[in-house]
Amino acid sequence: MSFYDYSVTDAQGNEVSMETFRGKVVLVVNTATGCGFTPHYKDIEAMYEKLHDKGLEILDIPCNQFAGQTPGTDEEIHEFCTLHYNTMFPQMKKSDVNGEGALPLYQYLKSQKGFEGFGKGPAALAMGVMLKKIDKDYKNNPDIKWNFTKFVVDREGNVVARFEPTADMKKVAEFVEGIM
Numbered sequence: 385m386s387f388y389d390y391s392v393t394d395a396q397g398n399e400v401s402m403e404t405f406r407g408k409v410v411l412v413v414n415t416a417t418g419c420g421f422t423p424h425y426k427d428i429e430a431m432y433e434k435l436h437d438k439g440l441e442i443l444d445i446p447c448n449q450f451a452g453q454t455p456g457t458d459e460e461i462h463e464f465c466t467l468h469y470n471t472m473f474p475q476m477k478k479s480d481v482n483g484e485g486a487l488p489l490y491q492y493l494k495s496q497k498g499f500e501g502f503g504k505g506p507a508a509l510a511m512g513v514m515l516k517k518i519d520k521d522y523k524n525n526p527d528i529k530w531n532f533t534k535f536v537v538d539r540e541g542n543v544v545a546r547f548e549p550t551a552d553m554k555k556v557a558e559f560v561e562g563i564m
Contacts, residue, residue, distance in 0.1 A: 419450070481528045
């Protein structure tokens with residue numbers, strides 16, 4: 385199967401086929417409204433505004449699997465994002481990204497790009513310490529580790545990058561712009 389064989393449900397309950405995004409660059413991100421990384425919405429929205437007309441799509445999938453940091457309804461999540469970050473990209477239905485109930489799309493993304501570490505710096509160190517308490521083997525499995533993990537899919541449907549939440553958003557934006 386390829387990226388284009390999957391679908392997700394949007395916040396209004398409509399099925400969205402990844403086929404819709406054929407020929408576009410897609411940033412798939414699991415989001416949260418009450419996380420230390422929530423300000424990434426600002427950078428993601430800036431990227432969307434700058435590159436959407438050139439073919440960038442954002443697939444925002446709220447997820448409540450990480451410390452319950454997305455407790456609201458789909459409507460409340462949308463209201464929060466538009467009010468605080470003026471997001472214009474569409475949001476999908478709140479969904480799981482790990483475990484038995486994980487979206488098949490996320491199972492595919494993780495099979496294409498596994499976890500490669502948090503990088504360096506204080507946030508990376510803190511994430512490593514926290515995750516070791518949750519999953520001693522976290523370094524050796526492809527699961528999503530936290531909110532705001534980002535996958536980049538190129539115009540041919542290839543999963544070309546995975547950025548952990550600790551990645552510098554400027555580097556994420558540079559990478560995305562570089563493949564536009």
